[in-house]
Amino acid sequence: MKHTQLCIGLLFLTFSCYAQESPVPLTYQSTLLGYGMNSVYDSYLSQLEYTGENVGLYYEQTKMTGLMGGRIAEQHLFTGNYAWSKNKPETASYYTGIFEYDYGMHYRFNPTEKLQVFTGAQVGGLLGFVYNTRNGNNPATGKFHLNLGLSVIATYKLKIKSQALLFRYQVEAPLVGAMYAPQFGQSYYEIGLGDNEDLIHFASLHNYLSVRNRLSVDIPLNRVTFRLAYIHSFYETRINDLDTQINRNTFCIGISRNFFTVSGKQNHNHYRHVFE
């Protein structure tokens, strides 16, 4: 199941299309709240997998720039996710917090009038923790990553009867970067004493795999556009004989907005046709 989801995501990374012109520098913005299920395996804390629920806040802003004839979009993505889970016998709990920020630049293709595809690169970071409620000297692990990765977005406009819909799919996968990881049996007490060598490691696909899939539909109703989304996030590290795997499936609801801002007389004149 996990591999199927990942493969679907990666297939989108191979997708590229012919380009067409779009004259208006639109900004797409959405804020979503989500709830879903998660599983966590962290061998520094336990040899058992924990499963439970998660809640998340997702913010996205994608803005068309004037670069390359208006074909470059810049994107800010912020994710805050908090999860609680138990081991199978329900004798212990994990609390997991993950915060992610990514900045991306995408090149836009317009294969058809209804379909747009954006492919590009992202830089970003992840900060997080997994806390085990009953461990003594290994109660938690910290997560820290700086990434450079790929991202693909596909949007498709559809009209069912009189209802306009916008389907959107995005997949992101970090490729290289740096990550924090303690040694196999190293305690945070020892790190606190100053033994902090070899804590930051080169990260790439050999020891770090992370894929995020976001599938959404925008439903304009009167003056508000609602967004329903399914977000799948897969995070895995294998370093220093320590394995971590965090899998989240989150269903979201929120509001999206499409707008553009014009500043300065010259810009105003340039986009006058939009208002008239």
Add this chain to the structure above:
Amino acid sequence: MYSNSRTFSAGIFILLFLLFPACVEIEEYPNNPRGNFEALWKILDERYCFFQYKEVDWEKIHSEYAKRINDNMANESLFKLLDEMLQELKDGHVNLYTPFDVGRYWKWYEDYPKNFNSDLIDKYLNRDYSIAGGVRYKILDDNVGYLYYGDFSSGLGESSLDYIIDKLAICSGLIIDVRDNGGGLLSNVDKFVARFVNEKTLVGYIQHKTGKGHDDFSKPFPRYTEPSTRLRYQKPVIVLTNRSCFSATNDFVNAMRYCPNVTILGDKTGGGSGLPFNSEIPNGWMVRFSACPVFDADMQHIEFGIEPTIQVDLLDADVREGKDTLIETARNLLKR
């Protein structure tokens, strides 16, 4: 443009596809007696830190105990067997926690004289003692300061230490009684010891495992005690010990050995120098085990305890007279 981007994207896809086998496959043991036995054995095999020092043949132990596992065992029988296996490690930091019992190895103090009587401590403290955090303290009749600290888990704030030292500064010396203190937070140890050194002092080393092999260890990392920038005690100090000084208390006694004007008096400590980690087996039982060995400043193990500078046992004759032999000996030494 189209051709280039398609080639690039296809290349990325192939690269990612080839690397997919690197995905973590979570090794799961079945939740039955054999699965739980194997999971427990493996956790210790990969993570326990004293196999070599204690010359434990863990493979042989696996062979011996695996024969005794059967899939129809009740939980209580399984617990007894797993606990028996863990006791082969002779380690007070190795425990198996279940909803109905806790597996433990307590021979490090059960096989030795107690050298401690809490009724006597109450008698010395009487009713006019002070309490600061987890410390009970007073000035004895002969102007010797006495403090009892029975648990390094109980609170020990910097302000409390200031008050204690300030009050006992007029004494001819200080008795720090940590008998029957089974350990607690190393941060409290560091805070306490910092009041008795005047310069940065090497008190030991710590290691950690870098891999799953029995001899995969990091380079020893030195542990220093920095002098506190607040009040520090400058007069003679005697630390009272017995076999029940374990874990963080063992670490405290070790560090105090390297402080000026400090004498260790009483019985050998109980040891327990491995910093314990936790894990669990498929049925949810938690196991605690020594994960990081801690050494003294000469890179010697202190897992089996620390010898006192002056060996003194609690005498029955003194107890009958309401006296604590260790406290009385310490008072006499401090009055000189």
